[in-house]
Amino acid sequence: MSRKLLVAGNWKLNGSVTMxxxxxxxxxSGLPTDKVFDVAVFPPFPYIAQAVAIxxxxxxxxxxxVSEYDQGAYTGEVSATMIxxxxxxxxxxxxxxxxxxxxxxxxxxxxxFAAAIRxxxxxxxxxxxxxxxxxxxxxESVVADQVNxxxxxxxxxxxxxxxxxxxxxxxxxxxxxxxSQQAQEVHEFIRGLLREKNETIANLVPLLYGGSVKGxxxxxxxxxxxxxxxxxxxxxxxxxxxxxxxxxxxxVSRK
Ligand code: PEP
Numbered sequence: 001m002s003r004k005l006l007v008a009g010n011w012k013l014n015g016s017v018t019m020x021x022x023x024x025x026x027x028x029s030g031l032p033t034d035k036v037f038d039v040a041v042f043p044p045f046p047y048i049a050q051a052v053a054i055x056x057x058x059x060x061x062x063x064x065x066v067s068e069y070d071q072g073a074y075t076g077e078v079s080a081t082m083i084x085x086x087x088x089x090x091x092x093x094x095x096x097x098x099x100x101x102x103x104x105x106x107x108x109x110x111x112x113f114a115a116a117i118r119x120x121x122x123x124x125x126x127x128x129x130x131x132x133x134x135x136x137x138x139x140e141s142v143v144a145d146q147v148n149x150x151x152x153x154x155x156x157x158x159x160x161x162x163x164x165x166x167x168x169x170x171x172x173x174x175x176x177x178x179x180s181q182q183a184q185e186v187h188e189f190i191r192g193l194l195r196e197k198n199e200t201i202a203n204l205v206p207l208l209y210g211g212s213v214k215g216x217x218x219x220x221x222x223x224x225x226x227x228x229x230x231x232x233x234x235x236x237x238x239x240x241x242x243x244x245x246x247x248x249x250x251x252v253s254r255k
Pocket of ligand 1: 210213231232234235
């Protein structure tokens with residue numbers, strides 16, 4: 001079954017009112033009008049409402065993280081309902097920077113995933129191994145633990161409305177991209193994990209690759225059988241770089 005590619009830009013802690021306006025409007029004007037592939041941006045919280053207004057359904061807007069709680073005395077947190085109310089469709093959960101700097105465990109990530117599902121947001125579950133873990137030969141067990149923790153919390157059925165992004169930590173922001181073969185191998189492994197629980201859902205879940213994707217490597221990555229698009233960090237911050245990746249997504253989609 002061929003899936004629609006998704007090119008998603010994670011702005012991380014970057015942005016301003018001007019950047020939100022310019023970046024989104026320039027990206028929209030460079031996209032094909034027939035929506036042959038999907039595009040999403042993940043700005044910081046303060047720019048989400050503005051991003052949704054400018055995007056006006058030409059692309060989707062998501063948040064970079066979410067509280068596991070729906071409401072209450074959790075100062076500084078933002079709930080999935082609030083994100084949904086602003087017009088977002090998507091939310092990242094378990095990005096490696098959240099896992100590393102904010103000590104989010106697999107169980108914390110699973111609770112955030114559950115909160116997103118409760119509010120009708122599509123969670124983008126980020127998973128991936130560190131360099132040490134790859135070198136120790138434990139990539140598959142690390143990724144399996146990350147995905148299985150979520151399946152245990154919400155059940156495989158919740159993945160009908162979810163996305164998984166495989167992002168090897170050693171490839172994020174380093175300029176070192178996984179080869180298309182390395183990425184495909186892990187994507188195939190993840191799809192196999194889901195297949196053990198539910199074949200239909202395994203075939204449906206979009207699997208994005210993230211880690212130093214750019215215009216020059218996107219076509220090869222997006223052409224792999226189990227790679228359904230990309231989660232882009234650095235190259236999503238300028239319209240030219242992001243559109244160069246979108247161009248490759250368009251090329252692969254029209255083949
Ligand atoms: C990311 O932040 O999810 C990411 C993949 O970053 P980069 O594209 O810069 O490696």
